[in-house]
Amino acid sequence: MAAPRQEHDVFQAIADPTRRKILRLLVEKELPISEITDQFPMSRTAIAKHLRVLSEAQLVSGKKIGREKHYRLRPESLAELQEWLSYFEQFWNNKLTMLKYRVEHQEDKNSIVVKPTDLGKAKTNKSREGSEF
Amino acid sequence: MAAPRQEHDVFQAIADPTRRKILRLLVEKELPISEITDQFPMSRTAIAKHLRVLSEAQLVSGKKIGREKHYRLRPESLAELQEWLSYFEQFWNNKLTMLKYRVEHQEDKNSIVVKPTDLGKAKTNKSREGSEF
């Protein structure tokens, strides 16, 4: 890994399977490095470096809590990926197909039921509230 | 680059900016290696290797036409990426926010206007026609 001297982008950051798994772990809750390390067959130092790459890509952020450093998921940066992908969807499936996919997969707890009225509202609401999209 | 002996996944394939640009080029139309190379400041051989990586990730396919080899975009493999991303969206923006984003960005020629009726239909239609999602 060494010192990632140049700025890491999101694409680079998610290219590594270990880092993707780390992101998955952090979805659940904040975790200190040691606990993250427990989930992998490599050294704590290696994980720390992966966390650094993720951090530089703004996919996670860490704060010190006592003598531990807790890392937290920062999924907002995935917007870049989403945006990149959406470009290809234009020429691939049409948006409606994507919408269908989304809606069909809304069986999880955090999902929101999308009603026609909501969509209509969204369609005219140009302001994207919240950070960056 | 060397010989990519182990199977390349999509995440790896799109990690490189040159490869992402190649994909963008191929959105427009099929292109022979030489024409692709014209768009970059590197050798034809380098581009050929990038195409090999993309090919192994099933993001492009090539067919010989005369003495040229034409490459074509295979966006279906991006589904894997989309699926991975959608997992995080559950905990990030809710689906509605994503829908809003989509709909707000439908000012291109190929887009489909999503009407509330369409969404309603999609929501109950479980069959995902066409290749793979």
Place this chain on the structure above:
DNA sequence: ATTAAGTAAAACCATTTGGTTTCATTTAAA
């Protein structure tokens, strides 16, 4: 006040990656 836990940082290493140059092969064109 010591000791142990948790991390940070540096030095090191093998493999992969992204590029090059060179040479061979296939196919279109003069």
Place this chain on the structure above:
DNA sequence: TTTAAATGAAACCAAATGGTTTTACTTAAT
């Protein structure tokens, strides 16, 4: 039928990547 265009493939190279071990620094706990 030569010749030139387009590609394929191999050998090579520097830098990046993913890992390790070692040493040092903070902070909690005894």
